[in-house]
Amino acid sequence: MSTLMLRTTGITKRFGGVTAVDSLDLEIFENEIVGLLGPNGAGKSTLFNLIAGALPPDTGRLEVFGEDVTGQPAHRMCQRGVARTFQIVRPLAGLTVLENAMVGAFAKTRSVRHARERAEAALDLVGLSEMVTTMASSLTLGHRKRLEVARALASQPQLLLLDEMMAGLNPAELDPFIEILRDVNRQGVTIIVVEHVVHAVMQLASRIVVISQGRKISEGLPASVMSSRAVVEAYLGDDFAIS
Amino acid sequence: MSQQIVNRSSGPIDPMVRSRPLPKHSLLIGFGVVAIALLAFVSSSAPVFYGHMIVMTLIYAALATSWNIIGGFAGQLSLGHAAFFGLGAYTSSILFVDFGISPWIGLLIALLGGATLGLLIGIPTFRLRGPYFALATLALGIILLNVAVHFRELTGGHVGISLPPTEGWGTMTFLNRWQYVVIAGGYLLVCLLISGIILSNRFGYQLAAVREDEEAARALGVNATRVKLLAGTLSGGLAAGIGTIYAQYILFLTPDSVLGTAVSIEIIVLAIVGGSGKLYGPLLGAVLLIPAGQLVLREFGGALPGLHTLVYGVIVIIVILLFPRGIWGMLTDTAALINRRRKHS
């Protein structure tokens, strides 16, 4: 068994009367690419926000690299090596591409020179090295998504959380993007991808976790998970599963 | 490296200084010292009006530069910066008049007091986003104004405080103006140096990230609360220090002259018109607007009171509509454009 990177135990988040994440247990191991699937409103993004420290859980426990990090704020999680991207990309619009990535790099270093080197390396990896001086606000959506990844990578994460990065990309952008993520993974970064675009995840993930209504309903290899009855029901409704 | 100049950036590093990261601070010091010496020489022989203009420009440039740390770099619109300026002015003046403590020590205490106020105010208010932070700081300014009006025994109330004209370096009081040029100019240089150091380090990048998108900044490992608090502390301290210098120059202060909402607004106008978030933006704003205002006031003040503020208002409107990045930003954009054209041809 390889090293445990992330473990949630009974993690729960409620918004008013709605339980977005319902005592969920999740384990992620080193060097995996785990696809987190589920229909709209299943609680994927909330789970992400819980792991990234953007939201504190109501109950439950969050461990990263064997340490209890329950309730740690977002910036601390990033400094510990858990980086995330946003479902709706949030470039620092008034800064250049390089400066965006440097902000990420500063999570682990004080030195401007080191930050610049790491930022350049990360931008190189995602294929943005030609655009270092471009303003983030003038990038196309595809490039913005790459910048989101580069910025997260510049913080030298061990665990990378990608929230719906593939949605909205056209096929010409999608394939290189999947290649980039494979590259990142080969360099030793564990990745969790949230998607509701199923086929992109099937290509990429080594393991799939399906959640619905805040609960984990299935887990396993891509092919077996997608044929499971619970998953089909969750996605398409009971009628479809019966027929 | 030079290609970085071609792209406009409101980023933490000013495009004009970006290409020479290390020697730029020594360049700033060298240039600043020469400029101050020159201005001091001019002010010692120039008519009173122009000497006064130089000192006031330096004071307001320092004030706007200190505002820029929290308002420009961190993007937190402080509408109550007169609170710090006034706190500094009153602190050293009261210490000097009532306790005979030298304004130089008063200046240090003012710095500490302003920094403490910046920190204390920041702790609760930095949770507020957008216009609500602006409104809270506005209220803070009004509260301090009324504190100065109310506690008459200490502050003289509406009557204010007159400082004794005891000349000498020990009392920071002079009959001529060139000494004030040296002191205010030196202080401005310190403000610019601190700002420059902030911008060229991690702190500057993190402040810029918070300004652009606080939640994204947090996700990138920026402790947004801490960097904002530090910026607020520095900004408040520096604004308070220049308050002491102003008090020693004018030798008379009232609640309205140092704590009034008009002072807070003037600071913002200078910074925004010059280019907030840019190292030299607020300085440029002060250099353009303070002398212009004083000239208009001298020429038309008697016949047309209000004309100089009218000019201010019109300039603010024009700059916001046409040059939202301020005049400094407009100039660097133009320079970048020319640079790019030349490269392409």
Added chain:
Amino acid sequence: MTTIQILVSGVLIGGVYALLAVGITLVLGVMKIVNFAQGELLMVGMYLTLLLHTVLGLHPYVAFPIVVVALFGLGAGIHFGLLRWVVDRGHTQQIVLTLGIGIVLQSAALMIFGGSFQSLQIEPFRGGSIVIGSISIGTTRLAAFVVAGIATIALLFLLDRTLTGKAMRATAMDRDAATLMGIPVQRVYLITMGIGSALAGAAGVMLMPIYPVYPTVGVNILLIGFVVVVLGGLGSVAGAFLGGIIIGVVEALAGFWLGAAMSQIVVFALFIVILLVRPQGILKGDTV
């Protein structure tokens, strides 16, 4: 002066605060712009009332519709010429632009009317007051309060029952969705800014017989207006009205017991506390 007398004065002056605050909250709710020129619009309304009286001999209450319509035009013009260019910009730029507009109006008033205090004493009302027991109610103050109440109800009616009002509410909730539904958002903004400005004009007319006018008269009233808006819940019209009365009373009582400066300290400290503890406002009802 008895406490009840002070309470009554506070409630009545609160009506004027409410009128101004309703305008601020409407513009904030629909356009998401904090209008720092609202106090100067009130000042313009006061001077216009004064001018109509001295030049044409019009009684302020007769001049009321003229001033309100003129201020609607001024507000709409400010939107058309200036504000519409910054609707998509950050709040800093919006705030500084409205500050600039305020400075221009203030300076223009200083150039035209000079800096001195000018008051308007209208004959049938001078010294006119209704006495109930030991309480005396100034008729001009009562009129101001009644007009504030009517204006607020009329605005609520407009928002609730008319197509324009519904368009304004829809724009307030979600501008993009409103655009997709075919609502002409820029026209809605124009009308909103016009109404907000007209409300400031109405407040100006009603204030003129009570309070002297000078170029910076709007500054302090504006600040009180912000306190009222935050107290009432940002974007809430009914809340702004209630908030206006509450602040009127708090200010009157604190002013009587603690003095003018201390009452300002109390009011603005209260303001900061509300911002921190309950930024959505104490009296938050429906948004706009």
